[in-house]
Amino acid sequence: MAAAPPQWHRGITVLAVISMFIGTRSMWTHAMAINPFVAGLISVCYAAILVLGVLTLTVRSRKSLGRVDLAVLILAITLAVCAYVLSHTGSDESVLTSQAAREIVSGHAVYGQPWPWLFNNPNIIAVTPTMSGGTDYTYGYPPLAPLLTAPVYLVTHSMLSATVVGTVAIIAATIALWVMLPAPWRSAAPAVCLGFGTLASYGRLGYPAIVALAFLIPVVIRWPAIGAGGRLGRPGIARAICLGAACAAQQLPWFLTPFLLVGIYAVRRGELGARPALAVVARLAGIAAATWLAINAYFIVTEPSTWLGGIALPLTQGALIHGQGLVDISFYFTNGSGRLDFYSYSSSLLLLGLIALSVLFIRRLGPAATVLPWCAFYFATRSQDGYYLMMTPLWVAAAATVPSSAFASAWQPRLSAIRGRTPRLAAVTAAVLTPATACVAIAAFSGPPLHLDITAVHTKDRAHRKISTLTFYAANSTGSALTPHFAVSTGQGTSAFWTVLNGPTAIPAHGKARYVLQPPGRSYLIANPGKRLRLRVFTPTPMTISSTDIPVPAAALKAAAGK
Numbered sequence: 001m002a003a004a005p006p007q008w009h010r011g012i013t014v015l016a017v018i019s020m021f022i023g024t025r026s027m028w029t030h031a032m033a034i035n036p037f038v039a040g041l042i043s044v045c046y047a048a049i050l051v052l053g054v055l056t057l058t059v060r061s062r063k064s065l066g067r068v069d070l071a072v073l074i075l076a077i078t079l080a081v082c083a084y085v086l087s088h089t090g091s092d093e094s095v096l097t098s099q100a101a102r103e104i105v106s107g108h109a110v111y112g113q114p115w116p117w118l119f120n121n122p123n124i125i126a127v128t129p130t131m132s133g134g135t136d137y138t139y140g141y142p143p144l145a146p147l148l149t150a151p152v153y154l155v156t157h158s159m160l161s162a163t164v165v166g167t168v169a170i171i172a173a174t175i176a177l178w179v180m181l182p183a184p185w186r187s188a189a190p191a192v193c194l195g196f197g198t199l200a201s202y203g204r205l206g207y208p209a210i211v212a213l214a215f216l217i218p219v220v221i222r223w224p225a226i227g228a229g230g231r232l233g234r235p236g237i238a239r240a241i242c243l244g245a246a247c248a249a250q251q252l253p254w255f256l257t258p259f260l261l262v263g264i265y266a267v268r269r270g271e272l273g274a275r276p277a278l279a280v281v282a283r284l285a286g287i288a289a290a291t292w293l294a295i296n297a298y299f300i301v302t303e304p305s306t307w308l309g310g311i312a313l314p315l316t317q318g319a320l321i322h323g324q325g326l327v328d329i330s331f332y333f334t335n336g337s338g339r340l341d342f343y344s345y346s347s348s349l350l351l352l353g354l355i356a357l358s359v360l361f362i363r364r365l366g367p368a369a370t371v372l373p374w375c376a377f378y379f380a381t382r383s384q385d386g387y388y389l390m391m392t393p394l395w396v397a398a399a400a401t402v403p404s405s406a407f408a409s410a411w412q413p414r415l416s417a418i419r420g421r422t423p424r425l426a427a428v429t430a431a432v433l434t435p436a437t438a439c440v441a442i443a444a445f446s447g448p449p450l451h452l453d454i455t456a457v458h459t460k461d462r463a464h465r466k467i468s469t470l471t472f473y474a475a476n477s478t479g480s481a482l483t484p485h486f487a488v489s490t491g492q493g494t495s496a497f498w499t500v501l502n503g504p505t506a507i508p509a510h511g512k513a514r515y516v517l518q519p520p521g522r523s524y525l526i527a528n529p530g531k532r533l534r535l536r537v538f539t540p541t542p543m544t545i546s547s548t549d550i551p552v553p554a555a556a557l558k559a560a561a562g563k
Contacts, residue, residue: 002060002061003061004060004062005059005061005184006184008184009062009184010057010065012184012185012188012191013056013065013068013069013072014053014056014057015188015191016069016072016076016187016188016190016191016195017049017052017053017056017072017187019190019191019196020049020076020190022196023196023197024042024045024046027042027079027082027086028042028043028046030086031082031086034086035085038082038085038086041078042079042082045082048075049075052068052071052072052075055068056068066186069178069183069186073175073178073186073187073189075190076190076191076193076194077171077174077175077190079194080167080200080203081167083201084163084167084204087204088160088163088164088204089123089124089160090123090124090204090205091124091126091205091206091207092119092124092126092128093162093206093207094159094160094162094163094166094206094207095115095118095119095121095124095159095162095206096115096118096138096139096140097139097141097145097146097149097161097162097206098149098153098158098159098160098161098162098206099115099139099159100139100143100146100149101146101147101149101152101153101161101162102153104143104146104147104150105154109302109303110139110143110299110303110307110310111138111139111299111303111306111307111310112138112305112306112310113139113306114137114138115137116135116137118137118159119137128319129320129494129496130319130320131318131319131320131321131538131539131540131543132485132540133485133497133538133540136313136317136319139310140310140311140313140314140317141208141249141250141251141310141311141313142208142247142248142249142250142292142295142296142311143296143299144208144211144245144248144249144295145162145165145208145211145249145250146162147295148165148211149161149162149164149165152164152165160206162206163203163204163205163206165211166202166203166204166207166211167200167203167204168203169203169210169211169213169214170193170194170200170203170210170213170214171203172214173193173210173213173214174189174190174193174194176214176217177189177217177221177393177396177397178190180221180397180401181221181396181397181400181401182401185396188400189393189396192393192396198389199389199390199393202386202390207250207390208249209249209250209252209390209391210390211249211250212246212247212249212250212252212253213390213391213393213394215242215243215246215253216242216243216253216256216391218238219239219243219246219260220260220397220401220402221397221401222401222402223239223260223263223264223369223398223402224263224264224267224366224406224407224410225406226239226264226280226284227264227268227277227280227281227283227284228268228271229271229272230268230272230276230279231280232280232283232284232287236284237287239284240283240284240285240286240287240291241287241288243257243260243288244287244289244290244291244292244295245291245292247288248291248292248295248296251311251314251315252388252390252391255351255373255374255376256369256373256394257288259354259355259358259369259370259372259373260369261284261285262355262358262359262362262369263358263362263369263410264281265277265280265281266362266366266410266412267362267406267409267410267411268280269410269411270409270410270411271409277411314382318540319382320538321340321343321381322382322384322492322493323377323380323381323382323383323384324384324385325377325378325380325383326343326346326378326383326440326443326444327343327380327381327382327383327443329444330343330444331545331547332492334444334448335447335448335546335547335548336447336448336449336450336537336544336545336547337443337444337446337447337448337545338447338448338449338478338542338544339442339443339446339542339544340381340542340543340544340545341443341542341543342439342440342446343379343380343381343440343443344380344381345439346379346435346437346439346440346443347376347379347380347381347436349435349436349439350375350376350379351373353432353433354372354373354375354376357428357429357432358372359412359413360412360413360415360428361412361425361428362407363404363407363408363410363412366404366406366407366410367398367399367402367403367404368398369398369402370395370397370398370402371395371398373388374387374388379436379440415428447477448546448547449476449477449478449482449546450474450475450476450477450482450537450544450546451474451546452473452474452535452546452548453472453473453474453548454470454550454551455472455473456470456472457470457471457550457551458470458471459553463555464553465525465526465529465553466523466524466525466526467519467523467524467526467550468518468522468523469501469516469517469518470498470516470517470535470550471515471516471517472514472515472517472535472548473513473515474513474515474537476507476508476509476510476511476512476513477510478509478510479509479510480509480542481507481508481509481511482506482507482539482544483505483506483539484506484507484515484537484538484539484546485497485537485538485539485540486498486500486515486517486535486536486537486538487536487538488524488534488535488536488550489533489534490527490528490531490532490533490534491531491532494536495519495520496520497520498517498518498520499517499519500516500517501516501517501518502514502515502516503516503517526552529552533549533550533552534547534548534549534550535548535549
């Protein structure tokens with residue numbers, strides 16, 4: 001009699017089936033309004049979900065449950081295609097990538113070229129505002145995604161070309177992960193990549209990071225085995241090429257690569273010794289670098305300075321602070337900070353500290369190498385979860401194929417001055433992380449550089465819910481002149497920048513200035529008078545934020561209460 005599958009295998013498969021179930025209703029509702037054929041197909045998928053749920057819990061052999069896993073994969077891909085048919089309007093990432101592909105096809109420069117007209121489309125609501133009061137409309141990623149998009153653009157001549165590439169990439173990543181995972185883990189691939197809908201939506205939105213993810217999956221699967229015996233072999237060379245391609249698609253793999261190289265060196269050194277281990281890592285890094293250079297070569301030759309500025313743009317553009325990390329202390333919980341740059345210093349120091357900890361304690365931290373890099377983003381000024389959320393399939397790959405036993409004999413430096421494993425880890429971790437923590441404290445507890453005093457809120461309607469102008473005084477408490485830019489927020493995020501009708505471009509050191517602001521579109525609707533309305537003042541150099549509450553007109557509060 002065939003062996004029964006382990007219960008945890010059934011558990012993973014049933015979770016994958018449930019992940020298809022959750023969120024499908026809204027897709028079906030949307031489809032019924034615009035495409036009844038797709039709605040009918042989704043209804044068939046509903047039936048398949050129920051059947052697979054029953055089979056997952058009742059089949060008696062591992063082979064049969066393996067067939068169920070394959071059916072789950074096919075079902076997930078079907079639903080992903082249905083979702084694309086229903087919604088593929090794209091995003092700021094997709095239109096920039098498609099435009100870059102168009103420029104490549106036309107033989108024009110890609111980097112350093114602003115394309116503001118792309119955002120005239122009302123469906124494209126996401127932009128990247130900067131601390132200097134502007135918006136970044138240029139392409140700021142390595143060139144692989146536009147290069148892959150260019151052939152699609154030649155066929156479709158559509159600004160949605162990048163959404164096709166992104167969707168194909170997330171499906172390819174799902175299939176690759178499914179094939180390469182151990183059999184009991186396979187249904188985790190469609191669950192994490194397609195089932196819950198978030199990563200699939202990033203594919204439909206044309207994010208270059210999804211292309212990078214597809215190339216990273218073969219690299220991360222059983223990554224401590226790379227170079228075993230001192231030879232890369234064809235599989236190792238293929239992985240090195242994939243690593244270089246991933247780094248040529250988006251910047252996120254740049255942060256993961258040091259952790260992988262450190263881990264591979266430690267494992268190989270424990271197996272072979274220092275010199276052979278270094279040779280293996282050098283060959284791996286060399287092939288990856290050669291691949292990266294080959295993909296970038298055309299742009300390095302034709303537009304070297306703008307190419308360099310473009311691929312470094314996310315690190316240098318000074319994007320408006322946003323996210324779910326520690327910067328929220330200064331953005332939401334206090335009135336601001338005069339030293340926002342220290343969040344960036346903290347993020348960099350934490351990244352370096354985590355790499356150092358990986359060197360010192362690879363036997364303990366090696367299995368978490370695919371998660372550790374993203375901890376640094378939590379300290380950054382732009383700490384959006386979307387940056388590292390797209391890399392979560394790598395966590396599954398590591399959990400399934402990178403056990404702690406893979407690092408049992410890995411080399412790590414001896415710390416003889418500190419006795420005991422637990423005290424040693426705690427002491428070194430505290431020492432390494434102290435600089436990052438100190439920088440966070442400096443940023444968080446530094447008060448706002450501008451003290452704001454709102455004197456008038458002018459409205460232009462009877463309900464007093466449309467602000468036409470805002471008058472206030474700003475006093476600079478620092479010893480440096482500050483160039484302010486103004487926005488308003490309720491909850492997370494900010495509005496577009498407001499126009500200065502009256503007031504100086506810069507506020508001198510220890511000076512005071514009066515400002516009259518006008519909102520974009522000449523009016524700002526107080527949609528919910530009961531919500532906290534905040535004036536935000538940003539300066540780029542130094543990077544600061546100052547905030548204060550905007551008093552909502554009493555008439556607006558009274559009108560809202562009357563409703």
